[in-house]
Amino acid sequence: MHKLITLFTFILINGNIFAQIVYPDTQLPTNTPRIFAKGLLSDGLSNRDFTISPKGDEIFFTLEQPRIVGSVILHLVKKNNHWSKPEVASFSGRDNDHEAAFSPDGQWIYFSSDRPLQDTGARKDFDIWRVKRTSNGSWGKPENLGPTVNTAKNEFYPSITKSGNLYITVEADYGKGDEDIVLFKATPTGYSKPESLPEDINTKYDEFNAFVDPDEQFILLSSYGRPDDMGRGDMYISRKDKAGNWLPVKRLPVPINTTVLDYCPFVTWDKKYLLFTSKRLNPQMLNRKNNTYEQIKARLNEAGNGNDDIYWVKFNPAW
Template structure:
C-alpha cells in the first residue's frame, strides 16, 4: 500500500523536466519496439483465460504485460476484447496508457493507445457498458503546457477510439484528480484532496443527472478518514466499493 501511495504522491509533486519527459517517452518507445519481435504463434502465451478466474494468486500475463518494468492500473473491457494498462518510465517521469487487443489470431503486442503517449496518462477505467474509457491525465485543455491531473474520457467506437474530452467543472477541481471508477447509472467515483476532504486524500462521488454531473462530494466517515483513501472500484450496481486505505486511524 505504501508503494502505491508513494507513486501517487510522486506524480502529484514531481515537475518533470523536458529532458526527463523525453527520456521517459524514449524508454516506452524502445520497450514497445522490443515487444514487437513477438511472433503470431506466441501471442496467446502468458495470457490467462479472462472468463475463468484463477483459483490461486498468479502473475498476470508474465513476460507479455507483467515484467520488471512499472505496470499498473489494468482495465479489461467488458467484452474482454481490449486490455489497457499504465506503463511508466523507471523514474516515473513519464507514463502512458498501453493497449492490447484480441483478434482471431490472438492477442496483439502491447502498443501505446492512440489517444496517449504525449502527456502523462494513467489509471484507465472502462464504463460498465464498455462505451467509454475514463483516465487521469495532465494534458492541457489547449496548447502544449501541462497542468494538474484532470479526469478525461474517450469514446470507444467500432472504428476505434474517438477524441478525448475533459470532464470539466464541477468534476475536475483546481488540484489533482485521480482513479476514476464508473457505476452503470453513470455515477463517478474518484480520488482527490480538496478543502472539504476529511484526510490527505479522499474518495469522492459525482452523481450523474439529466443535466450532467453534480458537484462531487466526499464519501462519509465509513469510507474516508484522516488518512489516505484512494483507487476505488465501484461495482456496476453500487452495491459495494473496493478501495485502498493507508495511514488510517486504528
C-alpha cells in the same frame, strides 16, 4: 496441443447470451495472488492499474517510469482468441496518462491525465478525461470532464457505474484527508456536485484508487496510514446494507495485502477475479548464491523484482 491462453465461460446477464472470455494468461488464479500475464503484461517494468472491456476484447494498463517516460497508457487487443502485444494507446503517449477505466457499456474510457486543456496550453494538474469509441471501433479525441469534476488540484482513478455515477480520488478541500473518494451522481446535464463518501471509507488518513462495483453494492479502495495498515498501503472493502448505506470497511486478508504497497483494485465484470497492483518482491529474487552475471540480469528484468506488477486472485464474496 499446449494451450497458450485460458478460456472460461460466463453469462451476460442481459439476454442470457453466452460468451467466452479469453485472458492473456495460461492459468486462472486461486486464493493466492499470482502475477498476471507474466512476460506479456507483467514484464519487469513498472506496470500498474488495469481494466478490461465488458466484452473481454481490450485491456488497458499503465507503464510508469517518472524520470524517463512518465506514465503512459498501454493497450492490448484480442483477435481470434489471441492477444496482441502491448502498444501505446492511441490517446496516450505525449503527456502523463494513467488509470484507464471502461464505462459499463464499453463505449467510453475514463482516465487521469495532466495534459493541457488546449493543444498549445501549459500542462495542467491531473484531471479526469474521457474518450469515446468511434463507429469504426477506434478511440476518438479525449475530452476534459470540466470544472464540476476537475479542480485546481489533482483528480485520479475514475470508476463508472451502470447508473452513470462517477467515483474518483480527489485532493480537493471537500474531503476528510489529503486524499479521499468522492461521488459525482449522473444528471441529465452532466454531474451533480461532489459528495464525499462517509466516515470509515474516508478518514483523516489517505484513501485513494477506489474500484466501485458497477451495481454499486461494494467498493474496494486503497488506504495508507490506518492503524491496521501492514505497510505502505493496503486494500479495503466496504459493502452496502439493505438500506443502501455503506458499512464499515474491512482490510483484505493476507496474502492479498502485504508489507509493501498494494493498490489499484479492479474486479472482473463477472465478479470472479480481483486484479491489483503490488510492489511485492518474489522471494526467489533474494537468492544470491552461485549467480552468474546473466542470471542476475535476468532476475532484474523479470516480474517480481519489486517494481509495480499486476496480480490476480479469486474474488471472495465473503470478504
